[in-house]
Amino acid sequence: MANSYLDISGVSIEFPTPNGPFKALDNVNLKIEKGEFISLIGHSGCGKSTVLNIVAGLYNATQGGVILQGKEVLQPGPDRAVVFQNHSLFPWLTCYENVRLAVDKVMKGKPKAERHEWTEYNLELVHMGHAMHKRPDEISGGMKQRVGIARALSMQPKVLLMDEPFGALDALTRAHMQDSLTEIQAELNNTVIMITHDVDEAVLLSDRIVMMTNGPAATIGEILHVDLERPRERLELADDPTYNHYRAEVLKFLHERHAKKDVPQSTKKATTTTSDAADKKEEDKKDVAA
Numbered sequence: 001m002a003n004s005y006l007d008i009s010g011v012s013i014e015f016p017t018p019n020g021p022f023k024a025l026d027n028v029n030l031k032i033e034k035g036e037f038i039s040l041i042g043h044s045g046c047g048k049s050t051v052l053n054i055v056a057g058l059y060n061a062t063q064g065g066v067i068l069q070g071k072e073v074l075q076p077g078p079d080r081a082v083v084f085q086n087h088s089l090f091p092w093l094t095c096y097e098n099v100r101l102a103v104d105k106v107m108k109g110k111p112k113a114e115r116h117e118w119t120e121y122n123l124e125l126v127h128m129g130h131a132m133h134k135r136p137d138e139i140s141g142g143m144k145q146r147v148g149i150a151r152a153l154s155m156q157p158k159v160l161l162m163d164e165p166f167g168a169l170d171a172l173t174r175a176h177m178q179d180s181l182t183e184i185q186a187e188l189n190n191t192v193i194m195i196t197h198d199v200d201e202a203v204l205l206s207d208r209i210v211m212m213t214n215g216p217a218a219t220i221g222e223i224l225h226v227d228l229e230r231p232r233e234r235l236e237l238a239d240d241p242t243y244n245h246y247r248a249e250v251l252k253f254l255h256e257r258h259a260k261k262d263v264p265q266s267t268k269k270a271t272t273t274t275s276d277a278a279d280k281k282e283e284d285k286k287d288v289a290a
């Protein structure tokens, strides 16, 4: 069989703790093809970020490993860009300068004009061209997250790793960001691994949804192939039986087959997110009020 683009193979990890080693992941196996959009979903603390950190090269697996295009991942590198939940922009630099910094790193030796153009191109791609000379404290949370995505995309990574990229945003901004990401994905065909707690977000964006069991020693429980045509329109999908079937499958996995034992029964049903449903509802209320 031909090698896959990204191969997460037999990955287990133990963290040293004062009470002895803690096995967070056990035998995680996942093969990802170029251009695939993968969502990782699972209850809080199951090990999603740990998987992402291992692919990023920030953690090394205790057993198994990650191969990207035939090369073992042993440390972080510009071929794997990470976007975190809380944007990590330098506050003293403008949006342009924040992206330019990354561009200068990956396009060392290229003419200045080319680097400038590429910086602008990526900011335009996330619809931030109009505010590129503002500093992070002058723009909204959603806009900051756009700049973070522009910075990651500008590095032309082989894999884009996103750890709840829209988790801190209000519901309306989150929907706009999801739409932007869909557009960018259609244009660039990036290979993406995205952690999310939002079932609708996972179904809307993904080719496959990877559902993780609860920890310790978490692993992949099930993988759902989302066979919905692209482009996907959120309003049309709301009444689409196939979409609703996928959504129900993920909810069943999370709230029936792998319910968290410490979650009371009453809160297990009819939540669309895995852990922050209550917070989200509060947020949604605020959005409606705004």
Ligand SMILES: Nc1ncnc2c1ncn2[C@@H]1O[C@H](COP(=O)(O)OP(=O)(O)OP(=O)(O)O)[C@@H](O)[C@H]1O
Pocket: 015, 016, 017, 022, 024, 042, 043, 044, 045, 046, 047, 048, 049, 050, 051, 215
């Ligand atoms: N550096 C570390 N040292 C010790 N334990 C760790 C470390 N990193 C993660 N863990 C533990 O590994 C488990 C998985 O953590 P991880 O952050 O990957 O979960 P997660 O699914 O991303 O959680 P959340 O959805 O809440 O962000 C947790 O029990 C966590 O406490």
